Amino acid sequence: MRVLVTGATGLVGVETVERLRSEPGVTVVGVSRRPPESSPDLVSWDMAAEDPPAAVRGPWDAIVHAAADTRWSATAQEAMRANVDTVAALRPLVSPETHVIHVSTAYAVGTGGDVSDDSPDGYRNNYEWSKARAERLARELFPRLTIVRPPLVIGSRATGRAARFAGMYTILRGVTASTVPVLVGRPDAFFDVLPVDDLAALLVALVTGAEPEAGPGAEPLVIAGGARAPRAEDALELMIETLNAWREEQGHEPFDAPRLVEPESWNRFFLPFARNELAPRQLRILELLSHFNPYMAITTPLDATHPVDDVLPAIETSVRYWADSNARVASMPARPWTAKA
Numbered sequence: 001m002r003v004l005v006t007g008a009t010g011l012v013g014v015e016t017v018e019r020l021r022s023e024p025g026v027t028v029v030g031v032s033r034r035p036p037e038s039s040p041d042l043v044s045w046d047m048a049a050e051d052p053p054a055a056v057r058g059p060w061d062a063i064v065h066a067a068a069d070t071r072w073s074a075t076a077q078e079a080m081r082a083n084v085d086t087v088a089a090l091r092p093l094v095s096p097e098t099h100v101i102h103v104s105t106a107y108a109v110g111t112g113g114d115v116s117d118d119s120p121d122g123y124r125n126n127y128e129w130s131k132a133r134a135e136r137l138a139r140e141l142f143p144r145l146t147i148v149r150p151p152l153v154i155g156s157r158a159t160g161r162a163a164r165f166a167g168m169y170t171i172l173r174g175v176t177a178s179t180v181p182v183l184v185g186r187p188d189a190f191f192d193v194l195p196v197d198d199l200a201a202l203l204v205a206l207v208t209g210a211e212p213e214a215g216p217g218a219e220p221l222v223i224a225g226g227a228r229a230p231r232a233e234d235a236l237e238l239m240i241e242t243l244n245a246w247r248e249e250q251g252h253e254p255f256d257a258p259r260l261v262e263p264e265s266w267n268r269f270f271l272p273f274a275r276n277e278l279a280p281r282q283l284r285i286l287e288l289l290s291h292f293n294p295y296m297a298i299t300t301p302l303d304a305t306h307p308v309d310d311v312l313p314a315i316e317t318s319v320r321y322w323a324d325s326n327a328r329v330a331s332m333p334a335r336p337w338t339a340k341a
């Protein structure tokens, strides 16, 4: 089989390429916008700006499309280019025989519950809006298509390895920099995170046929904890406990866990105070973390077609891997959180 993986330097792509390379009879070509010099085997292709290079010409038996800009803070234009234009760019590479496995997100359905709405008002941010558009375009263009929707992706169960640190790791970084006084969310919200090796295993199974591909017009596959996902309060406690255990081993004092503040209290009491009293750097971190707020308040579980269990140990391994890889940041002294005055 010839298999193309886009986004091959990303969190999902790295794990997927590695697994596919160990499958007998599979030849894998990985592409990214700007592969590092340390990965000479990857093809460089800015899918939103350039024609496909010769190295990615078809025919392909399968294409795993994992290239994206996953920032919740992206502008509409940035999100369109990375998440929608990259789908359109695959068109010349797809034949009627090519199985396209499009990696979407469990939150592409926005607040309305499906991907049909094209108004940004139906979504929590431009990322969700663009991923909904990307799903609709993929359905139009590709005759053999499986859409896979994961929730927030973390490091692997086995080692905690993550090629990139976004999402959950932004919270950790904020805590270690002593810039996160509180987190806005509901203690009982579902903290639905997926170890990257679980996702890669499903993508590889779809490529090889071990997992049946979705037929034309079929519903997307949702791989998530759903009702079995941990709650925000428990997941946060575990993250900070793990971080503190790591710190103790290195001889550093522990951090206090940031308090979870309900969104209503935050908006009514804390935010007006914060705007007046905090230093610009603190406000920047709060702004960055504010993109998390809607996801820390979801109390309806995802409807998983592929339920995933027991992710708490993977959170632990992921936090440890992050701390080992970011030892300087993870070792920072705990500074009591104060306003600028």
Ligand SMILES: NC(=O)c1ccc[n+]([C@@H]2O[C@H](COP(=O)([O-])OP(=O)(O)OC[C@H]3O[C@@H](n4cnc5c(N)ncnc54)[C@H](OP(=O)(O)O)[C@@H]3O)[C@@H](O)[C@H]2O)c1
Binding pocket: 006, 007, 008, 009, 010, 011, 012, 013, 031, 032, 033, 034, 035, 045, 046, 047, 048, 049, 065, 066, 067, 068, 069, 070, 081, 082, 086, 103, 104, 105, 106, 131, 150, 151, 152, 153, 154, 164, 166, 167
């Ligand atoms: N991470 C999550 O928590 C999460 C959750 C749900 C769904 N997903 C979905 O999972 C998929 C993979 O996400 P990820 O977390 O692995 O992303 P990531 O770590 O941010 O990696 C993004 C990848 O896309 C490539 N890319 C971006 N723009 C490109 C362009 N214009 N042309 C070619 N390549 C481009 C990047 O290449 P360079 O490095 O060379 O720029 C990189 O390889 C995405 O579809 C995402 O929406 C992710």
